Amino acid sequence: MTVTVADGVTWNAEAFQQIAEDTSGRPVLFTNARVMTMDPLIGTMTEADVLLVGSVIVGVGPGIVTAAQDDNAIVVDCTGTTVVPAVVDMVALAGGRDRRSEYVATLTPGNAADLLVVPDQFAEDVPSAMATLVARPAAVRALVAAGKPVLWAGTDVPGRPTAPAAGIPAAQDLTGSPRIGVWIDREDFLHQELTADGRYDETRGGRPHAYQGRYWIDGDRIDYLDDLGFWAFGEFRGDELHHAGYIMKLR
Template sequence: MSITDTMSWNPEALDEILSNDEGRPVLFTNARILTMDPLIGTMTGADLLFVGPLVVGVGPAIVTAAGDDNAIVVDCTGLTIAPAVVDAVALAGGRGHRSEYVATLTPGNTADFLVVPDELATDVPSAVATLMTRPEQAHALVAAGRPVLWAGTEVRAGTAVWAGTAVPGRTAAPEAGIPAAADLTGSPRVGVWIDKNDFLHQELTADGRYDETRGGRRHAYQGRYWIDGDRIDYLDDLGFWAYGEFLGDELHHAGYVMKLG
């Protein structure tokens, strides 16, 4: 299939997916599917069904119920569907149980997958390599059920658009570079966090700086921090990055569990 043919691939289906505010199922049909699930394996002439961000079905003949379910159908004849996230440890035989696999097209998992021509996807690594080196040949890249690339074209709200329309539910990717510090005055997370053994004291200040005391050694580590939801990222003045997580009234960081002092 030529690049020109790729760019004309299933535009009507894309329009339906982008305007899908009713939770309609989406079915990619008649594909070769590299599920990476050791129980399911690889299927040919098969279907991948997802609703919202989750895969709900994989296998042959799901398309027979597409009309009943008012599904959006995407014909993938001659194409291979592969996980968009590569579990390199599993590929190398480093996971002993099916439940340990972190990137499979298993019902119940997140619908993160890519669609490329069969000849460019002999296995999952070659499919991903096609995306990275020949993105114009990527018929689709889907993240949590939402298109990121389609027919070799980036699909993103705010900057790149498809058919002149911003993609609902998608935001622009984070910009590179260190973000400006936020004013955290009044934040309930500003203050001195102390672990249960009174060894680590981590002070978070409203100007986005932190200052750690360890075992009575003041200013052991200092730097900047950013909070995104329940996640906190640290950039130490020495140059290394670290992170923590707020769980209720606790701050978990590098094996320490802290509470506000």
């Protein structure tokens, strides 16, 4: 597969082909780039590398390319480009976080492999690099989400994920789901009944039908749309349902 940018200049087509065809989980190394990590400890580096293994960043900094052959990494030459996080923490940009551990979406080893690669001339800082994705998508060299390319050389990657359709989804048929039933918190204050037709009905402190509405389950996440119009969420953790500070079990 040959992928070219809008002006007809090929950019790392061979590396992209290797990424697209790989089934063995080879590391991917973006090398020779200016890297704006947004991590206050690491900062910005020139002629640096970002190493991805699966959906995780495992290394950032100069010299990683020396191990690329040992690890059978796919090498993406990013000379003349800047790599920034694909998700920007606006609070951090404004200096609103006083602990490094609270920073969200930095190019830090151990974090999700979400990154954006743009030409240096469009990356005076992180906001301008991000603006390139919106204003000049054809100039984007790579957009990677959880280690998988979404855009490459200004072109949509075949089979890329697409956003869910906007709007409230249809009710789920949850007949037979092990999560159907009445969930009760430890203090016996909150009873939340989930029914197979995608409806919930809460009893709080003995007050029946305190909240009622629709719900949707996606993996371990549950989203609620109350009949009053507000949204809420919960999370299934093993045999527990965590919701709004309550921890419930199916009874």
